[in-house]
Amino acid sequence: EAAVTQSPRSKVAVTGGKVTLSCHQTNNHDYMYWYRQDTGHGLRLIHYSYVADSTEKGDIPDGYKASRPSQENFSLILELASLSQTAVYFCASSDAWAEDTQYFGPGTRLLVL
C-alpha cells in the first residue's frame, strides 16, 4: 500500500487562478514536506511541517502557502498561479528531521497556462 499519496496527479491551471495540491500519508510521521522539481533540476524545498496546524518556510516559499490540518494531511496552495510555477510537485514524509529517510509520493504534474 502506498504510504504517501498525492492528488491530483496532474493538473492544468490558468494564470491567476487558485490551485490546491493535497498530500496524505499513512506512515504516522511527524514531518511532511513539499518540494518542486523542474526539468533537469533537483528537488527544492517549498514548505514543511513537523506538527499539525503549523507550517514552516523552506527555501523557495514565495508564491506558495501550506496547510497541515492533521498529522496525515498536508496541502500546498498557490493563491495566484503563475507560469513560473509549472513544475512537478512532490510531497514527502519522515519520522525525524535531518537524518531520517524521506518517503515520497508519486508527484503532481502542474501546468500553468
Next chain:
Amino acid sequence: SQWGEENLQALSIQEGEDVTMNCSYKTYTTVVQWYRQKSGKGPALIILIRSNEREKRSGRLRATLDTSSQSSSLSITGTLATDTAVYFCATGASSGQKLVFGQGTILKVYL
C-alpha cells in the same frame, strides 16, 4: 554554500557495466542518503550511509563516505536496464540542518 551538492551529469552505459556516481558537499554532515527516481515516480531511498561508516553495501549497490574530503560515491555493479533512473544524493546532520538534495545524476542503461 549548499549541502549535498552534486554535479549534474548524465551517464549512458551498456547493461552489465559497472558505474560510479559522485557527490560532494560543503558542510558538516552525519548521513548521506542516496535516492533513485524512476521516470514518472517519486524518489525512493536505495542506500543510507552514516558518518561512522566508510562503506555500505546493499545487493549490487555500494556507497562510500569520506568525511575528510566531504564526498560520497554510489557504485552499481552489473547494471541492468531497470537501473535507468536519476540518482540523488542527500546530506543531513543531526545538528538540525535540513536534508538537502543534490542536482542528481541521470543514468541510462541500454541493452
